Amino acid sequence: MKNFALIGAAGYIAPRHMRAIKDTGNKLSVAYDVNDSVGIIDSISPQSEFFTEFERFLEHAHQLKRQSSTALDYVSVCSPNYLHHAHIAAGLRLGCDVICEKPLVPTPDLLDELARIEQETGRRVFNILQLRHHDAILKLREKVAAAPKDTKFDVELTYITSRGKWYAESWKGDPRRAFGVATNIGVHFYDMLHFVFGKLQRNVVHHSGEANAAGYLEYERARVRWFLSIDANDLPDEAKGKKSTFRNIDISGEQLEFSEGFTDLHTTSYRELLAGHGYGLADARHCIETVDVIRSATPVRGEAGEVHPFVQGRRG
Known part of the structure; x- marks a missing residue:
């Protein structure tokens, strides 16, 4: 069972990611969104931690790394398009593989930058191309x-x-x-x-x-x-x-x-x-x-x- 974090939990597409995490036998450990309209979590993963401030979310994610059983394996990104690059980079630097919605980033130059961060961290970025x-x-x-x-x-x-x-x-x-x-x-x-x-x-x-x-x-x-x-x-x-x-x-x-x-x-x-x-x-x-x-x-x-x-x- 893999541990997941979800960024952008209040978005339209987020419930599909929550269900996919659950239906593949994995755990949504923590979710984050600046908006708190995330009641859908109750019907999918009520035990998940939730934060509306990115700093607190990031600190919690770092604390989870102290034990192998709680350390995050994946970060799923469902945030607004313009935040994808920053949130993907943050997930990679947490030591996680990242799953992101489309569009991954707006330009090929930012794709190249993500490739550099992949090399620096040894982690990977995946795009949902359903x-x-x-x-x-x-x-x-x-x-x-x-x-x-x-x-x-x-x-x-x-x-x-x-x-x-x-x-x-x-x-x-x-x-x-x-x-x-x-x-x-x-x-x-x-x-x-x-x-x-x-x-x-x-x-x-x-x-x-x-x-x-x-x-x-x-x-x-x-x-x-x-x-x-x-x-x-x-x-x-x-x-x-x-x-x-x-x-x-x-x-x-x-x-x-x-x-x-x-x-x-x-x-x-x-x-x-x-x-x-x-x-x-x-x-x-x-x-x-x-x-x-x-x-x-x-x-x-x-x-x-x-x-x-x-x-x-x-x-x-």
């Missing part, structure tokens, strides 16, 4: 691998997840802390596209706004038109007033259905990681490089056939 464990994604990857090598699939990716006014007031709505909509809600998909279709060859942005973004990605085995949004006004007519999220991935005329099967992907990720099959810094680099380019790119008009239909009339 779509790589989804059955539908794995079957698609097999299909692509089995297709003739000169086949390039035409992909249209549309993801709209409506957010209310609270979003703009939270860290998620601040580009300095969340790094923009393409990074915050798109990094999962960019990793999935690389995992399925290979290396990225072109990365063009057609639209970039506070609430939505769009562009074109060309991989070894696919041409991808993408559109991401948190604005309910972008929902297609058939979805407006009926649901707040619209997810569609069209692959050469066939719909990829993967709306189900997400429930246990974090537990699967933990189980694979603990068995020695985790995704480290090198695995995360591709999607970090992708979002880094998207954030800094100047939107262009786009060539025929490369512009997502939702972008017509609003490029720039």
